Amino acid sequence: MKFPTLALAALLPALAFAAEPGPATTATNQLGLELFRQVAASSPGGNVLLSPFSIESALALTYAGADGDTRTELARVLHFPADDTSLTNDFAVIRAELDVMVKSSAQLAVTRAAAGIKADSIEWHMANRLFGQTGYEFRAPFLAVTRDGYGAPLAQLDFKAGPEAARSTINTWVAQQTQDKIRDLIPPAGVTSLTRLVLVNALYLKAPWQDKFLPASTQDRAFQLHGGASADVPTMYGENKYGYAKKPGYTAVTLPYLGGDLQFLILLPDAPDGVDALAAQVTPELLRECTKLAPDKIKLYLPKFRLAAPTLPLARLLRSLGLKRAFDDPPGSANFDRMAPRQSGEHLSLAEVYHKTYLAVDEAGTEAAAATAASMWTLGIQLPLPPEVHVDHPFLIAIQHRVSGVCLFLGRVTDPR
Numbered sequence: 021m022k023f024p025t026l027a028l029a030a031l032l033p034a035l036a037f038a039a040e041p042g043p044a045t046t047a048t049n050q051l052g053l054e055l056f057r058q059v060a061a062s063s064p065g066g067n068v069l070l071s072p073f074s075i076e077s078a079l080a081l082t083y084a085g086a087d088g089d090t091r092t093e094l095a096r097v098l099h100f101p102a103d104d105t106s107l108t109n110d111f112a113v114i115r116a117e118l119d120v121m122v123k124s125s126a127q128l129a130v131t132r133a134a135a136g137i138k139a140d141s142i143e144w145h146m147a148n149r150l151f152g153q154t155g156y157e158f159r160a161p162f163l164a165v166t167r168d169g170y171g172a173p174l175a176q177l178d179f180k181a182g183p184e185a186a187r188s189t190i191n192t193w194v195a196q197q198t199q200d201k202i203r204d205l206i207p208p209a210g211v212t213s214l215t216r217l218v219l220v221n222a223l224y225l226k227a228p229w230q231d232k233f234l235p236a237s238t239q240d241r242a243f244q245l246h247g248g249a250s251a252d253v254p255t256m257y258g259e260n261k262y263g264y265a266k267k268p269g270y271t272a273v274t275l276p277y278l279g280g281d282l283q284f285l286i287l288l289p290d291a292p293d294g295v296d297a298l299a300a301q302v303t304p305e306l307l308r309e310c311t312k313l314a315p316d317k318i319k320l321y322l323p324k325f326r327l328a329a330p331t332l333p334l335a336r337l338l339r340s341l342g343l344k345r346a347f348d349d350p351p352g353s354a355n356f357d358r359m360a361p362r363q364s365g366e367h368l369s370l371a372e373v374y375h376k377t378y379l380a381v382d383e384a385g386t387e388a389a390a391a392t393a394a395s396m397w398t399l400g401i402q403l404p405l406p407p408e409v410h411v412d413h414p415f416l417i418a419i420q421h422r423v424s425g426v427c428l429f430l431g432r433v434t435d436p437r
Contacts, residue, residue, distance in 0.1 A: 065434055071388075085358045142226070177218075186211055191205055262318055334375050
């Protein structure tokens, strides 16, 4: 029999560090690394960009509606703790800390402007929304958790009568929330007349560097591409104090954004062809350590780049991590009864999880956006000469919130062009 569909869409002064990462940070970074390695392996030699925070935030909302063995499975794959309250609270704390970061950067920008220094503040926006079938019976506790715990209010659409109109409404909302950087998140036929619910989480970031690169210093320099070929790419140059560590086999460099609460991480392997071997060594603990790198004066050569990939389906990768019951494998095993009661033998299950990202890095700073959509149906010390770091071959990147340690974006750059 055919079942109605539910789709979920998800579409970053003094620095205070948490003594230990909270459950939401730990879970986000662990799942993000697992998915990153799988995506990278399925796209050898290609650029890769994910938003672990977007993916985990979206799947946290499906978890809120799961029950029984399905809930246990989701908790295991998503690395969630047994305590739901601590998880929900930690996601709320991270969102609040990111909002504080924005306010602090705005105050700093005003202070700089008063001193005659032009500075833009950080723009950060994250929004959650439930789009549900008009008249469908969603459980009140589920709607309360998503609304109050995750800031996802319910809006009603008529998927039965106009699925394409509903898809257009959702995609337009996502584009608006991401400054038009994420378009067409849900692909054609991603929702149908059987759709009953779409949860959307969209995030947008525009962050100026603490110390901008001078455009006059940008020159074309050679970058060794995957496979050994070389291409000239616009490469920025800065001599400044950045977070820096030379480790066996790689170099880590962190560039602070305005205010210092947010940073851009570069992990550069020593070997030009060593990016995948380095990726295999990255752990949540390593990422955490990189939020605390001691500043050192270095000469940095960093290519400008822009990453914008098509919508990426994640269901197959999540299944390979052990998320099976949520996709109704075996048949009848999906249990999302906390989300809505079963009706006439029908039950909700995940069908597909879509993810889309955007990232641009230039002399002024970084602009980034992400969205994740999961469709469901029933049956988402300064040296005399500063060291030089030439980012001239494939490297790993991340955008980290230093206070919580959460990884907003994670990627691999093999071709900056």
